[in-house]
Amino acid sequence: MSRRRLFVALRPPAEVCEALLDTMEGVAGARWQDADNLHITLRFIGEVDRHMYADILTALESVAMPPFPVEISGVGHFEGKRRSTAIWARVTPSPGLAQLQHRIEMACRLAGLPPETRKFVPHVTLARLNSGSAPIGEWLAAHGRLSCTPWLAESFALYESDLTPNGAIYREIHQFP
Structure with a gap:
């Protein structure tokens, strides 16, 4: 039986992704994200079979709330x-974002997933680092005041993650208003 590696996320609009891409240099050995991989993870799900996948889709379809503003301010x-x-x-914490993340967590539990144990830290990953990566202090200082135009989150999506030797490839498989 085929398994899928899944997560739920918000995708920033193109202009925010462009602004983030403009920061991605200056740390030797960093594996910078591609524009298509920029997102705010709301819930990592992991590998599931087709039955659990169907249950997750059904549960996520029940998540409803009004659009809310999202803003990026700073780095970490x-x-x-x-x-x-x-x-x-850094994604500025907000009541709307916290509420959406909580509703998605509850939907995932309703579908039969175990509770997420890690604290929700809203962010957009820009680079992965390893033992060969250069120090990041100068980069953090240079971009500490990063700020992007706020946008209205009007939908979230379920993504599939395919792990490859060159990093993960993310593909949106279902969008929820």
Whole structure:
């Protein structure tokens, strides 16, 4: 039986993606994201079979709320053991974003998924780092005041993630208003 690796996300509009792409340089060894891979993950689902996939689609179709503004302001990074693992653009927390993320989490649990245990940190990943990546301090300082034009989130999407030797390839498979 075929399995799919899934996540739920918001996609920034093209002009925001362009602004983010303009920041993607200056850290040797960083694996910068492609424009098509820029998103705000609302819920990582992981690998599911076709039955769970159908249950997830049905549950996500029940998520409804009015559009809300989304804004990017600042940058940050995630750390693993003794080194940074990713750099990202910070998404300003907002009641609308928190409510949407919570409703998606509840829908995923209703579909039979276990609860997400990681704290929701709204962000757009810009680069993945490894032990060979250069230090990021100068990049973080240079882009600390990053700000993009706010946009109205009017839909979210279910994505499939295919892992390849060159990184993940994301494909939108269903959009929800």
